[in-house]
Amino acid sequence: MFFLRKKNKPIIIPRSDHTLSRRDIDPDALKVLYRLASLNHAAYLVGGSVRDLLLGRKPKDFDVGTDARPREIKSIFKNCFLVGKRFRLAHIVFGKKVIETATFRKAPAQDAVQDEHGLYQYEDNTFGTPQEDALRRDFTVNGLFYDIKTFSIIDYVGGLKDLKSKTIRSIGDPSIRFREDPVRMMRAVRFAAKLGFDICSADIKAIRKYAGDLGNASLSRLCEEIQRLFVHQATERSLRLAYEYGLLAVLLPSLHQWLSEKPENCEAVWQALHALDQTAAKQDVSNAVAFAMLFYPMVTETVEQLRAKTPTGKRFNVFHARRLAAEKVLTPIVKHYRFPRALWMTAIDILELTDRLTRKPDPASARDIRFINHGIFPEILQGAEVFKTLFPTRPWQIEVWQALYQKAGPIARQKRDEDFVPPANPHTRKARRRHTKRRRKNHAPNAQQQPTPSA
Numbered sequence: 001m002f003f004l005r006k007k008n009k010p011i012i013i014p015r016s017d018h019t020l021s022r023r024d025i026d027p028d029a030l031k032v033l034y035r036l037a038s039l040n041h042a043a044y045l046v047g048g049s050v051r052d053l054l055l056g057r058k059p060k061d062f063d064v065g066t067d068a069r070p071r072e073i074k075s076i077f078k079n080c081f082l083v084g085k086r087f088r089l090a091h092i093v094f095g096k097k098v099i100e101t102a103t104f105r106k107a108p109a110q111d112a113v114q115d116e117h118g119l120y121q122y123e124d125n126t127f128g129t130p131q132e133d134a135l136r137r138d139f140t141v142n143g144l145f146y147d148i149k150t151f152s153i154i155d156y157v158g159g160l161k162d163l164k165s166k167t168i169r170s171i172g173d174p175s176i177r178f179r180e181d182p183v184r185m186m187r188a189v190r191f192a193a194k195l196g197f198d199i200c201s202a203d204i205k206a207i208r209k210y211a212g213d214l215g216n217a218s219l220s221r222l223c224e225e226i227q228r229l230f231v232h233q234a235t236e237r238s239l240r241l242a243y244e245y246g247l248l249a250v251l252l253p254s255l256h257q258w259l260s261e262k263p264e265n266c267e268a269v270w271q272a273l274h275a276l277d278q279t280a281a282k283q284d285v286s287n288a289v290a291f292a293m294l295f296y297p298m299v300t301e302t303v304e305q306l307r308a309k310t311p312t313g314k315r316f317n318v319f320h321a322r323r324l325a326a327e328k329v330l331t332p333i334v335k336h337y338r339f340p341r342a343l344w345m346t347a348i349d350i351l352e353l354t355d356r357l358t359r360k361p362d363p364a365s366a367r368d369i370r371f372i373n374h375g376i377f378p379e380i381l382q383g384a385e386v387f388k389t390l391f392p393t394r395p396w397q398i399e400v401w402q403a404l405y406q407k408a409g410p411i412a413r414q415k416r417d418e419d420f421v422p423p424a425n426p427h428t429r430k431a432r433r434r435h436t437k438r439r440r441k442n443h444a445p446n447a448q449q450q451p452t453p454s455a
Contacts, residue, residue, distance in 0.1 A: 010131065011160060015151040020053045022151070028094040029062035032101060033148040035076060042067040042104075042130065045146035047137070050153070054144070054163060055195070064101040065133060065145065073101055104133035131156045138177065138184050139191065140169045166197040174206035182213040185247060186225045193238035194231045204245065211246040223337040226251055230290035233280045236273035239294070252333065258298055268297035275390035279382070288346035289382045299325045299351050323352040346376050350383040357384045360397045361404050372405045381405070 022030060025045065036043035043066050049059035066073070070088035074080045080101075081091045090101040106128030128136075134143040134156035143157035153160070157171050168191050170177045170184070178185050185207045192199050199207075214222065229238045242248045243266075249256040259266050272293045279285055302325035303318070310316045326348040334344040353371075357380070361368040371377065381402060388396045 011153075011155040013153040013155070013160070018054065018153050019056075020050070020146055020153065024053050024058075025049075026062045026097075026099075028092075028097060029064065029099050030148075032064050032077070032092055032099050036064070036066050036068060036073075036101075037149050039068075039076065041072075043148045044130065044154070045148070046102075046133075046144075047142055050144040050146050051141045051159070051163065053146075054153070062099060064099060065104055065130070066101060067104055067130075069103055069127070073103075104128050104130050105136055106132045130154070135171060137171055138181075138187060140171055141167075141191070141195075141197075143171060166195070167200050168192050168195075168197050168203065169200045170203050170206075174203045175210065178206050178210050179213060182210065182217050183221055183225055185211065185214065185245075186229070186242070186251075189241045189245065189247065190225075190228055190231060190238055192241060193229075193234040196234075199241075207245045207247070211250055214247060214250040219337055222251065223339060226337065227287050227343075230287055233277045235280075235290055235294075236270055236277050239273060240270065254329075254332065255295070255298065265297065268300075269294065272296050272386075272390060275386050278389050279386045283382070283385065285382050285386070286346075286379050288343050288379055289350060289386060291343060292347040292350040292383060293386055295326070295329050295347075296351060298329050302328055319352055319355075323348060326351045346379055349376050350380060353380055354383045354387055357381075357398055357401050358395050360400050363404060363408065368404070369408055372401065372409050377405060377409070 029045065029049075033043040033045065043064065045062060046065040047063045049062045052059040068076070070082050070090055073090040073092075074082055077090070077092050079093045081093065082088050083091055087102075087105065092099045092101055104127065106126050130145060134145065137143045137157070140157045140159040140162045142159070143155070144159045144163075145154040145156075146152075147154055158169075162169050168188050170188075188199055188203055188207065191197065229235070229242060231238045239248070242251065243256065243259060248259075255269075259269060276285060276290055276293045299322065303321050306321045306325060307316055330344055330348060333339070356371070361372070363369075374380075381398065384396065384398050384401075388394070388398060
């Protein structure tokens with residue numbers, strides 16, 4: 001099927017010609033769409049959810065676009081909260097789920113000025129039409145709309161064509177769009193890895209040219225985007241692309257420099273991340289495990305350097321050396337980006353302790369019981385599964401540790417505590433009911449008795 005779009009005219013695909021079904025849309029998102037449509041508002045499913053549904057993937061979340069203003073949305077839904085300062089968004093809450101609903105916005109004006117870093121700065125967003133809202137989005141595949149009234153797909157930006165050709169393409173001039181928001185370069189890499197798409201040549205050229213602008217983005221956003229590079233089952237490709245296009249040199253310069261020293265370093269990292277992706281295809285893997293695997297080859301090399309510096313005849317504690325090496329490699333990075341402490345401390349523990357799962361546990365050992373009752377032990381098991389994929393010849397005892405964890409771990413202990421019923425004591429006497437004395441009512445004092453008159 002060819003998609004021909006005239007200038008300023010959208011492509012509209014009727015329900016009979018596309019595969020997106022309401023059965024695949026979240027029921028709460030449908031409630032929001034139907035309610036807005038019943039009050040004569042435009043109600044579109046927008047963004048990545050339309051893209052994923054057309055690709056046969058399960059969307060992570062569902063976003064709604066409408067012509068209703070934020071205050072109108074709040075008056076329609078009692079479970080609505082308005083958030084944001086520059087542009088108000090409506091969060092419609094269903095339990096722990098949030099359906100983000102936004103009023104259509106205009107693309108920024110083109111008379112932008114450059115700030116002190118050379119980045120383009122625009123005025124705040126203003127309300128607009130559906131077409132203007134599509135044109136302000138980052139990539140064409142994210143600019144598709146699903147109209148709940150007609151059940152049709154609306155394409156203002158050529159997203160259907162790029163979806164068919166599996167291409168990531170910026171909406172508008174990529175040089176301008178990436179300088180508006182440098183984090184879009186990381187998003188391009190992440191979407192290409194996640195969807196298995198290729199980035200178009202114009203976007204690649206702009207990424208290589210303006211990769212250095214990433215250093216001007218806020219640290220909080222970069223910290224978040226680095227963690228998002230750990231794409232489910234596609235971490236290897238996302239980091240490969242980031243390294244190839246020069247983004248890794250700005251994000252993680254120490255890792256980029258180490259990778260550039262010799263080809264063997266690159267191969268070691270890609271193999272570790274490939275094992276991570278293989279494990280992620282079978283079970284959930286946390287960001288801490290991914291973080292540990294990304295830096296595992298660097299840490300291993302640092303351990304060998306510490307071993308070489310150990311005096312002859314002195315015992316070398318490999319577990320302690322791993323912790324020292326992990327702290328040496330990770331500390332500068334986590335201090336710069338202020339990664340959550342739970343993330344990098346767990347990654348250090350995984351790098352240090354995972355090898356303990358190569359021996360059988362002793363159920364009578366207090367040390368082993370303390371180990372499995374530690375809060376990070378489930379992630380230690382995840383890390384061991386990745387290392388088992390990477391080093392299949394090692395004598396891993398993961399199943400034995402898993403069985404002990406199920407038998408004597410915190411979950412089993414909690415269940416035993418919940419199921420515990422104290423035994424009845426036959427010698428315990430039934431508690432007697434305590435009777436309290438009933439208080440007498442206060443009566444008025446009797447009148448003084450009059451003397452009997454004498455006869």
